[in-house]
Amino acid sequence: MKPCQSVTVLAPAKLNLALDVVGLLPSGYHDLDMTMQAITLYERVNLHRSQNLTLQMPGSRVAVNDKNTAIKAAMAFFHYTGLLAGVDITIYKSVPVRAGMAGGSADAAAVLVGMNALYGAGLSMSELCALGAGIGADVPFALMGGTCRVQGLGDLLKPLPPCPDCWFTVVMPDYGISTPEAFAAYDRVGSSVHPDCAAQEAAIRAGDLAGLCEAAGNALEECSGAKDTAAIKAALRANGALTALMTGSGAAVFGIFAQESQARAAAEQLKKQYPQVYIARPDRGGARVLRAYRAGR
Numbered sequence: 001m002k003p004c005q006s007v008t009v010l011a012p013a014k015l016n017l018a019l020d021v022v023g024l025l026p027s028g029y030h031d032l033d034m035t036m037q038a039i040t041l042y043e044r045v046n047l048h049r050s051q052n053l054t055l056q057m058p059g060s061r062v063a064v065n066d067k068n069t070a071i072k073a074a075m076a077f078f079h080y081t082g083l084l085a086g087v088d089i090t091i092y093k094s095v096p097v098r099a100g101m102a103g104g105s106a107d108a109a110a111v112l113v114g115m116n117a118l119y120g121a122g123l124s125m126s127e128l129c130a131l132g133a134g135i136g137a138d139v140p141f142a143l144m145g146g147t148c149r150v151q152g153l154g155d156l157l158k159p160l161p162p163c164p165d166c167w168f169t170v171v172m173p174d175y176g177i178s179t180p181e182a183f184a185a186y187d188r189v190g191s192s193v194h195p196d197c198a199a200q201e202a203a204i205r206a207g208d209l210a211g212l213c214e215a216a217g218n219a220l221e222e223c224s225g226a227k228d229t230a231a232i233k234a235a236l237r238a239n240g241a242l243t244a245l246m247t248g249s250g251a252a253v254f255g256i257f258a259q260e261s262q263a264r265a266a267a268e269q270l271k272k273q274y275p276q277v278y279i280a281r282p283d284r285g286g287a288r289v290l291r292a293y294r295a296g297r
């Protein structure tokens with residue numbers, strides 16, 4: 001891509017169709033086996049060439065400092081490419097925070113993809129993923145998107161065929177969950193739920209939505225002790241969800257529906273109690289440039 005003055009990038013949120021903890025890595029981090037699915041709920045990120053490095057997140061309470069994943073991504077990009085330049089970043093957040101939907105990782109992925117386009121740097125997907133892995137475990141998936149079996153720390157990605165057609169109703173309660181705290185709780189309490197990720201991969205390859213749902217589960221769900229998970233799952237199931245589970249380290253909970261009408265009915269009911277309810281479908285991509293402007297803003 002030719003260098004340009006400004007770009008707009010879309011970066012999808014993710015859901016975990018399955019999450020299992022299968023052991024510990026030599027580094028001491030948890031060894032994971034997961035199915036991740038990009039969904040049609042997006043962070044929209046504008047990037048403009050600049051002499052400085054600035055970040056704005058209108059309407060968001062997320063702190064704008066050097067711990068922000070967007071700033072980390074910009075710094076990593078400049079460090080890797082050796083470019084002496086800046087960038088003005090504006091993030092319009094739609095993905096709830098501390099939800100297990102990788103909003104912060106989506107922002108980092110969007111900045112990497114956007115800066116690659118802005119400066120015509122020509123970094124490959126594997127270079128972007130290597131940079132992304134240094135920022136956060138979910139960033140490589142946020143770059144790849146679609147449907148993936150994800151193992152290790154989150155950095156070993158196997159792209160799968162697109163997930164069978166379905167609808168998701170996603171409910172964010174009025175609390176979030178910190179990822180380190182979720183894993184600490186797992187270490188204390190363990191889990192009786194260990195989803196069969198291999199069976200789920202086979203179901204996805206066969207286009208079998210019922211099989212995908214049968215193999216769904218989240219090993220971090222029980223130990224989270226999140227107060228609303230069980231009630232949200234019950235409401236989703238009562239409205240026809242084939243399955244319902246927490247995503248990632250929580251706190252968002254989602255149902256998988258074969259029918260749009262059922263997903264919408266579930267959302268209508270849950271909106272009475274929860275302010276953040278989303279309807280989404282599987283997305284086949286990852287962070288991508290939506291528009292590039294050659295000159296001016």
Ligand code: ATP
Nearest residue numbers: 068069097098099100101102103104107138179248
């Ligand atoms: P994951 O599924 O990757 O664990 P999550 O949904 O649980 O993601 P995020 O919302 O992505 O978690 O981020 C959690 C924390 O990271 C926030 O509490 C926030 O302080 C910090 N953070 C840093 N940069 C960002 C960003 N750009 N967007 C959101 N959170 C960010």
